[in-house]
Amino acid sequence: MITVTNLRKTYRQGERTVTALDDVTLSVPKGSIHGIVGHSGAGKSTLVRCLTLLDRPTSGAVVIDGRELTAVRDSEVRTARRRIGMVFQHANLMDSRTAAQNVAHPLELVKTPKTDVNRKVAELLSLVGLTEFADAYPSQLSGGQKQRVGIARALASDPDVLLCDEPTSALDPATTEDILTLIRSLTHTLNLTVLVITHEMHVVKRICDSVSLLERGRIIEHGPLREVVSQRGGSLGRSLMPLPAGTVGEGLPELELLLVGDTASAPVLSELTRRFDANVNVIAGTVETLGGSRFGRLRVEVDSPRPLSEITAYLEGAGVHVEVAA
Ligand SMILES: Nc1ncnc2c1ncn2[C@@H]1O[C@H](COP(=O)(O)OP(=O)(O)O)[C@@H](O)[C@H]1O
Ligand SMILES: [Mg+2]
Structure with missing residues (x-):
C-alpha cells in the first residue's frame, strides 16, 4: 500500500518559487x-522523483507498506529504494549484457551470491515470458521484449511497489496490449501496489483500478474508475469516454446523456419517445465497460411538443445524467 499525505515540492527558478506538487494526497491499496x-x-x-527518493519533498509524507520513506536517512536511501521497482518508457538496458545479465545487475550490485542470482534471474525471466531469450542481447530483442527485460529487472529486488513512468508510450498498439496484460497479471501474482504515470487514457482504461488527474501540482479529480466516469462535469470521465467528434445535428435541442450501470441497458430512450411524443435522434454515442461497470454516453437531438425541462427531469429521475448541449 502506498500512502501519500500532503506532499509539497517547491523549486527555485531564479527569483521565482515554482510549486511542482501542491498538497498531494493519495492512497493506493x-x-x-x-x-x-x-x-x-x-x-x-x-x-x-519524490516517491523514489531521488528528490526530497519540501513537506508531507510518503508511506509504503507502513514504512515512512520520507523519514529515511540519506545513508539508508539505497536500501529503502529497493522496495520500489521502476519501469520507464525505454528499458535502458545495457547493450553489452544479455537479457539475463541485465536482470542480474541489481542483484550483483548488492552482492547477492551467484547461485541465488541465477535462480532468481531464471524465475524472473520465466515470469515475463522470456526464458528462451535469456542469452539474447538487447539488439536482438524487439521493443516489447526489451520492456519485459526492464520489468524483470525492476522486480529483481522483490519490491512492494512498481512505479511505471509512461511504460508503453514507445510501443506499438499490439505490444502495448501485451505489456499492459503483463503488468496486470504481475500485480495479482506478486500482490504489488502499482502506480502508472501516463498520458494515454487507453492505459488507464485497460489496467487501472483508480485514477488521479494532476493539474499544476494538484490532484483535481481522483477515485475508482467507475466513480470518475460517472462524476458530473468531470474532465476525466470525458477523456476516458469521449464522444466521437464531427457529428452535427439538425439544429434541434441537443442533450448529452451519461447512462451508468443498469440504466445503460434500460430502454430509457424508447420510453422517452412514448411518454413525450418525441423523436429522438442519436447523433453520436459510445458504450463501454469501465472499472467493471457499463457506461453509455450519447448525444441526442430531441424533437417534442413538450418542454425540454420536463424531458431532462424525466431522464434524471430515471438515473441518467443529463447536460443540455450548447
Ligand atoms: N529541478 C527543477 N527545478 C526547477 N523547477 C522544476 C524542476 N523540476 C520540475 N520543475 C518544475 O515543476 C513543474 C512540474 O514539472 P514536472 O514534474 O517535470 O512535470 P511533468 O512530469 O508532469 O511534465 C514544472 O513547472 C517544472 O518547470
Ligand atoms: Mg515528466
Whole structure:
C-alpha cells in the first residue's frame, strides 16, 4: 500500500518559487493499480522523483507498506529504494549484457551470491515470458521484449511497489496490449501496489483500478474508475469516454446523456419517445465497460411538443445524467 499525505515540492527558478506538487494526497491499496494522468508540467515526474527518493519533498509524507520513506536517512536511501521497482518508457538496458545479465545487475550490485542470482534471474525471466531469450542481447530483442527485460529487472529486488513512468508510450498498439496484460497479471501474482504515470487514457482504461488527474501540482479529480466516469462535469470521465467528434445535428435541442450501470441497458430512450411524443435522434454515442461497470454516453437531438425541462427531469429521475448541449 502506498500512502501519500500532503506532499509539497517547491523549486527555485531564479527569483521565482515554482510549486511542482501542491498538497498531494493519495492512497493506493495493495494489489491494485492507480493511474496518474496530467499534461506536461503537471508535476508527474516530480511525484515519481519524490516517491523514489531521488528528490526530497519540501513537506508531507510518503508511506509504503507502513514504512515512512520520507523519514529515511540519506545513508539508508539505497536500501529503502529497493522496495520500489521502476519501469520507464525505454528499458535502458545495457547493450553489452544479455537479457539475463541485465536482470542480474541489481542483484550483483548488492552482492547477492551467484547461485541465488541465477535462480532468481531464471524465475524472473520465466515470469515475463522470456526464458528462451535469456542469452539474447538487447539488439536482438524487439521493443516489447526489451520492456519485459526492464520489468524483470525492476522486480529483481522483490519490491512492494512498481512505479511505471509512461511504460508503453514507445510501443506499438499490439505490444502495448501485451505489456499492459503483463503488468496486470504481475500485480495479482506478486500482490504489488502499482502506480502508472501516463498520458494515454487507453492505459488507464485497460489496467487501472483508480485514477488521479494532476493539474499544476494538484490532484483535481481522483477515485475508482467507475466513480470518475460517472462524476458530473468531470474532465476525466470525458477523456476516458469521449464522444466521437464531427457529428452535427439538425439544429434541434441537443442533450448529452451519461447512462451508468443498469440504466445503460434500460430502454430509457424508447420510453422517452412514448411518454413525450418525441423523436429522438442519436447523433453520436459510445458504450463501454469501465472499472467493471457499463457506461453509455450519447448525444441526442430531441424533437417534442413538450418542454425540454420536463424531458431532462424525466431522464434524471430515471438515473441518467443529463447536460443540455450548447
Ligand atoms: N529541478 C527543477 N527545478 C526547477 N523547477 C522544476 C524542476 N523540476 C520540475 N520543475 C518544475 O515543476 C513543474 C512540474 O514539472 P514536472 O514534474 O517535470 O512535470 P511533468 O512530469 O508532469 O511534465 C514544472 O513547472 C517544472 O518547470
Ligand atoms: Mg515528466
